[in-house]
Amino acid sequence: MFILISFPTDLFAQSSKDKDNYTYQVREEKGDLNNDRKMDKITVKMDTVDKTRPLRLQIFLSQPNGKLNLDVSSTKIIEPQYPAEKQGEFNGYQIPDFFIEKGILQMWSEIKSGNITYDFKYNDGNFELINVKKLTNNATKGYTDENTIFTETEFNLVTGIRTETDEISGSDKALKVRKKRVLIRPLPKIQDFKFSDKELY
Template sequence: MKKIIVLLLAFTQTIVYAQQKKVKDNFNVQIRLERGDLNKDGLTDKTVIMMDTIDTVVPLRLQIFFLQPNKKFKLVFSSTDVIEPQYINGTHTKNTIPYFFIENGFLLMNAEKNDVRFEYKFIYKNGTFQLLKVSSVVYDGQNSTTETAFDLLTGVRTETTTPLGSGKILNKNIKKMMIRPLPTLQNLRTFGNKLD
């Protein structure tokens, strides 16, 4: 009888542990693939966004791979925290899945959240993807847009409001605030935070 109880307890603990720790992920659908040289070594690296279609929140995973001289890809970044899942509390977020581009050695992330367009610019340095610039564009629903651009290297944050179809500036605010160390893709959790 004692052996049965011990085995039952061990089996129960194994089930609980397996439920707490996801044993196997189900990121089974490729959503986006982008290629380019991210670490400036002349080799074509890649970013991949995969979707887990079995999990009810439909999470998305971003992975970044560097091509090695032996023609094999090495995983240098993997996260399910950068991109918001498609469902929160059973409701579709209606936010777009971001696009990642590789241009001139920079990783660019373009996204839209709550009708606000965002662009993030990262560089790979010292083993991390450091955030250099972030910008957003907001339409006021009437006749003007406000663009906010924050250059994290210089610390200059510029907010410019212009009427639609015109280059005329209605309002322009410039602030300076230094952020050190620079934020990284590794510690960025779900895009779309305000630029305040």
């Protein structure tokens, strides 16, 4: 007797979609992130199946039993290597570097004509963005000097003070310093942070 058994086609599609394809590890850093004097860990892994090559940041915090527990997982914080909007072209930037220094998780990324560093601090169960430092060069800033103009931006999100300093390459003297107060409350959390947020700072 022949029995035809049918399965919903979307069941297999869902199963395939849910499969973890973030298998290629490109970054790993260890250090104490929550001041418990135990080693925590962060990893960045790439999905090698998706043609955009998305990346996932995961933060693992140490537990009293010595094991590591997944605390944060985000696929929004790092731009895919081949964004869909670029129709298969490389985004032009290397994969961000991560560092753990004095309990601060630092993310260093390349941006157009420079780089940007984000500092995240563990507070009350969340990793909050507390400081942003950006360095860019722009020779069309309005100055007549032929040397490259560098602009260093430091944004302390805790105090709300944002400082921009223009300098000429090779000079110790600032051309111009601009300060303003910008309060962002609540402080951005790392799980909500998107790579496109760099435009905000």
